[in-house]
Amino acid sequence: VSQSRYSPQMKNEDGILIQSTAIMLAKHFADEKLEQAKSTDELKENLTACIVYLMLNEMEKLLHILYRIDVNESKVKAVFAQQNPTAIAPALASLIIERELEKSKSRAEHRKAEE
Numbered sequence: 001v002s003q004s005r006y007s008p009q010m011k012n013e014d015g016i017l018i019q020s021t022a023i024m025l026a027k028h029f030a031d032e033k034l035e036q037a038k039s040t041d042e043l044k045e046n047l048t049a050c051i052v053y054l055m056l057n058e059m060e061k062l063l064h065i066l067y068r069i070d071v072n073e074s075k076v077k078a079v080f081a082q083q084n085p086t087a088i089a090p091a092l093a094s095l096i097i098e099r100e101l102e103k104s105k106s107r108a109e110h111r112k113a114e115e
Contacts, residue, residue, distance in 0.1 A: 016108075017104045017105060017108065020104045020108075021043070021104045022035050022036075022037045023035050024100055024103070024104070025096065025097075025100055028068065029047070029065065031046070031050050033046050034046050034047060034050065040097060044097060047093040047096060048093045051088075051093055051096075052089045055088070055089060066092070066096070069096055071096055072095070075095055076092070079091040079092055079095065
């Protein structure tokens with residue numbers, strides 16, 4: 001019997017963080033499907049599809065979103081420098097989710113500190 005390293009409260013807090021991250025990303029990308037994600041894997045899959053579309057059709061918009069979300073520019077440049085173009089969208093999705101999760105955690109901690 002394996003024990004989870006997370007308590008039920010931690011799992012709930014993680015779920016809330018994922019949900020708030022998904023909501024923010026849905027606003028940035030104007031895609032309601034992102035908001036419906038129930039896990040980081042599902043969010044990454046949906047976000048990757050959005051990124052592929054933007055890379056093919058609206059690259060300037062994608063770059064603007066990356067800037068607005070405040071994804072680390074050197075990490076973004078490293079992703080775009082990859083030799084394998086099919087790896088770019090999933091790697092960008094990971095960077096975006098990582099950054100939005102950081103911001104969601106920070107907001108949650110700030111709210112707790114105010115209570």
